[in-house]
Amino acid sequence: MAHLTLLLVMIFASATLSDLLIKDNAWHAWKEYYNKIYASDDEESLRYSIWINNLKMINQHNSDKSKSFTMEMNHLGDMTIKEVHLMLNGYNRMKETKSHGSDAVTFLPPSNVVLPKEVDWRTKGYVTPVKNQGQCGSCWAFSATGSLEGQHFKKTGKLVSLSEQNLVDCSLKFGNYGCDGGWMVRAFRYINANGGIDTEASYPYVGADEKCHFNKSDVGADDTGYVTVKSGDEDALKMAVGTVGPISVAIDAGHSSFAFYNGGVYVEPDCSTTFLDHGVLAVGYGTTEEGQDYWLVKNRLVISFRPSKCPVAVGEQAGEWKATSKWQETSTTCVELLPMQAILWFEGTLGDYELP
Numbered sequence: 523m524a525h526l527t528l529l530l531v532m533i534f535a536s537a538t539l540s541d542l543l544i545k546d547n548a549w550h551a552w553k554e555y556y557n558k559i560y561a562s563d564d565e566e567s568l569r570y571s572i573w574i575n576n577l578k579m580i581n582q583h584n585s586d587k588s589k590s591f592t593m594e595m596n597h598l599g600d601m602t603i604k605e606v607h608l609m610l611n612g613y614n615r616m617k618e619t620k621s622h623g624s625d626a627v628t629f630l631p632p633s634n635v636v637l638p639k640e641v642d643w644r645t646k647g648y649v650t651p652v653k654n655q656g657q658c659g660s661c662w663a664f665s666a667t668g669s670l671e672g673q674h675f676k677k678t679g680k681l682v683s684l685s686e687q688n689l690v691d692c693s694l695k696f697g698n699y700g701c702d703g704g705w706m707v708r709a710f711r712y713i714n715a716n717g718g719i720d721t722e723a724s725y726p727y728v729g730a731d732e733k734c735h736f737n738k739s740d741v742g743a744d745d746t747g748y749v750t751v752k753s754g755d756e757d758a759l760k761m762a763v764g765t766v767g768p769i770s771v772a773i774d775a776g777h778s779s780f781a782f783y784n785g786g787v788y789v790e791p792d793c794s795t796t797f798l799d800h801g802v803l804a805v806g807y808g809t810t811e812e813g814q815d816y817w818l819v820k821n822r823l824v825i826s827f828r829p830s831k832c833p834v835a836v837g838e839q840a841g842e843w844k845a846t847s848k849w850q851e852t853s854t855t856c857v858e859l860l861p862m863q864a865i866l867w868f869e870g871t872l873g874d875y876e877l878p
């Protein structure tokens with residue numbers, strides 16, 4: 523009798539899930555909006571159960587007013603955090619600090635410097651718009667170009683967007699793995715040995731591994747080397763960001779809170795200070811009105827699909843777009859429906875980085 527009851531419950535439970543799936547208009551709207559097509563009903567059931575769990579988690583988070591940031595459903599909604607992680611985060615963490623190489627010099631904070639309370643290099647012209655990484659584990663390349671773009675601007679007064687694809691295709695000999703991941707310092711070493719990096723315009727991003735076609739006559743910037751900031755030393759990082767410019771950093775992005783981040787000061791209690799999987803760019807720091815210290819971090823967009831009805835513009839306005847995608851509702855404005863990972867500029871926690 524006990525067995526029968528259990529069996530009935532199980533049948534009822536699974537019927538409820540597919541009933542829910544069929545009736546759930548939000549699910550169908552989300553699926554349609556993001557062009558999700560599943561191979562079978564079983565696959566759809568599985569994806570639906572993941573999606574509904576993510577949605578519950580997001581709603582629960584957002585209803586907690588003590589949180590300093592909000593989350594939002596996006597195109598990653600039908601994936602587990604493990605799957606998201608495998609798809610997007612390409613910063614390969616090496617054991618200890620071997621990845622820095624023997625040529626690495628440690629940053630010595632200048633003495634007698636009074637740091638500003640707030641720094642935002644975007645407002646000083648050091649930072650290019652947020653770029654689209656697509657489905658390629660090339661975050662390390664975006665982080666590297668970001669810091670060199672800043673230093674190039676500092677030196678020449680010209681903001682030149684530099685080619686991530688050049689790094690993806692051509693720095694394999696320096697130990698990077700293209701779309702399968704890499705390290706910012708290895709990108710800097712490649713650029714130095716190569717005699718420069720091409721401009722974004724001459725060597726555009728395709729988001730897949732290609733044959734290297736670097737062309738010396740299209741070089742947009744060069745580096746003479748790099749300096750590392752002591753891992754875990756936030757005062758040194760603050761000094762570096764405050765006096766040098768945007769700095770390449772690595773963070774632990776392997777959490778649902780990151781995948782569905784929407785806005786505010788990102789705080790993840792489970793963030794690791796040693797297991798770092800994502801390269802980004804620290805472009806400033808400050809303190810909120812509530813007294814919370816933050817790092818201002820440039821991340822990348824992840825647009826890997828295009829809704830059929832709306833042209834997707836990537837680039838100029840990217841940094842302006844607030845994550846207001848209202849996929850539950852029908853809307854005709856493309857900007858509101860812009861599909862993207864909700865992270866544009868975000869303010870990170872203190873303490874989760876390694877340099878460069």
Ligand SMILES: *[C@@H]1O[C@H](CO)[C@@H](O)[C@H](O)[C@H]1NC(C)=O
Nearest residue numbers: 724735736737738739740741
């Ligand atoms: C390199 O770029 C220059 C200028 O854009 C062009 O004239 C030349 O043909 C290019 N070389 C190759 C090998 O593509």
